[in-house]
Amino acid sequence: MELFDVYSLFDVTPVRAKGTRIWDDKGVEYLDLYGGHAVISVGHCHPKYVAAVSDQLGKIGFYSNSIHNPLQEELARKIGELSGYPEYSLFLCNSGAEANENALKLASFHTGERRVIAFKGAFHGRTSGAVAVTDNPKIRAPFNSWHEVTFVPMNDIASVREELSKGDIAGVIIEGIQGVGGIIIPDDDFMRELRSATKEAGVPLILDEVQSGCGRTGKYFAHQWAGIRPDLITMAKGMAGGFPIGAVLISPEFEPVKGMLGTTFGGNHLAMAAAIAVADIIKDENLVQNAYEVGEYLKSRLLSLASTCPSSAKGALPPPGVDCNSDDDRSTIEIKEVRGRGLMIGVEFSGPIAELRRKLLFDKHIFTGVSGKNMIRLLAPLTLTKDDVDIFIKALEEVL
C-alpha cells in the first residue's frame, strides 16, 4: 500500500530532535523556526516532557471517558490558572478542527440557531463545520457546503453588526491572529467592538486560538492583547508537545447536558500527561514572557535587515555605509513588511519565497513555514533564544 499523496514534501527525514534543533538521517543539524507548525511550544524532547509521557505509558495509557481520570482535572486546573480563565470549564478532544467543531456545536445548541459569522481569510480546520467556516472553497467538498456561513471582512464592525441584527446567528468565530491567512492581527479596538456587539446580540463569540494560543504571542491567548473575554476559546497545537490534543474553554454561561459532546480518545491518560508536562514547563520556564522578548528581538532584527535598502525599508533610510545601488543579487527579493506578536511572525517579501525557503533549508539548515506565495511564517518553539535569532538573521542576510 502507498500513502495517499496529499502533502508536498521537502526531501528531509528528521530522526532526532532536542530543544530548537532537529537532526536528519544523515546527521545534519537544523534550526527549527517552524515548530512543526506551532506545535513544539516547549522545545523538542524536553526532558521533563519525555519523563512524564514515558512514566505515564508504564502506568496506564488509555481508558475511555466512562471512568474518573484525575489527570483531566489537573490539566483543567493548570490551564485555568495559566490562561486566567479559572472559572471556565474544559472539554477535551483531539485536534484543532475538532475543538472548533465542538465550539460551533455548543454555540448552536446555546442559541438554537445555525448561521455562523466568520472572517475573510479565516482557517479553522478541515472537518465539516470547521472547513465550512474556513474561507477557502478549494478545500470544501460539496458535502461540507450546506452549512450557513457568512464571511465578513476583518476589522469591519459595521458588517458584523448588520449580520447580527438579522437575529439568526448561532455564533461568531475568529482567530486570535490569522495564521494561514498571512499573520493578520485583528485590530484591538475591533476585537473590543466585536465583543460588545456579540454580547448585546446574545451571540457567543468563539476565539480560535489553535495556532495563536499556549503563550505563542507573548500572552497565553492572542485575544488577551485586546483585553476581551470570549464565550468559547479553542486551543490545540502548542498544548501537548506533538501529542494529538484539542480543547474548548467554555464560559460558565453554558450548561453541560450529559452526552451533548463526546469523544473516544479525547482526554486520554497519555495526552493528559503530555499536556500537563507542557503546562508545567511553560509556567516554570516563563515561556510566555520568553516568547514576547525573543519575538520582539526577532522582529527588530528583521526590521533592521529590511531597512538596509530603501525599496524594502517602508520609508526608512539605509544605514550609513550601505550601498543600495550595488549590483549584488539582493535586489531580486526584499523584505516588505514584518508583522506578528511574540513568536508568531510573518515576513512578507516583495516576491515569491519558495526558492528562499529552499535555500534556508538546504544551504543554511533552517526550517521555516509559509503563508501564501510571498510570506515566510515563523512559529519557533517558545524556548527560542536570541542566539538562535542571530544565527537565523545572518543566514537570511547571506541568502538574500
Ligand SMILES: Cc1ncc(COP(=O)(O)O)c(C=O)c1O
Ligand atoms: C487557526 C487554526 N484553527 C484550526 C486549525 C486546525 O487544526 P488541526 O489541524 O489540528 O485540525 C489550524 C491548523 O492549522 C489553525 O491554524
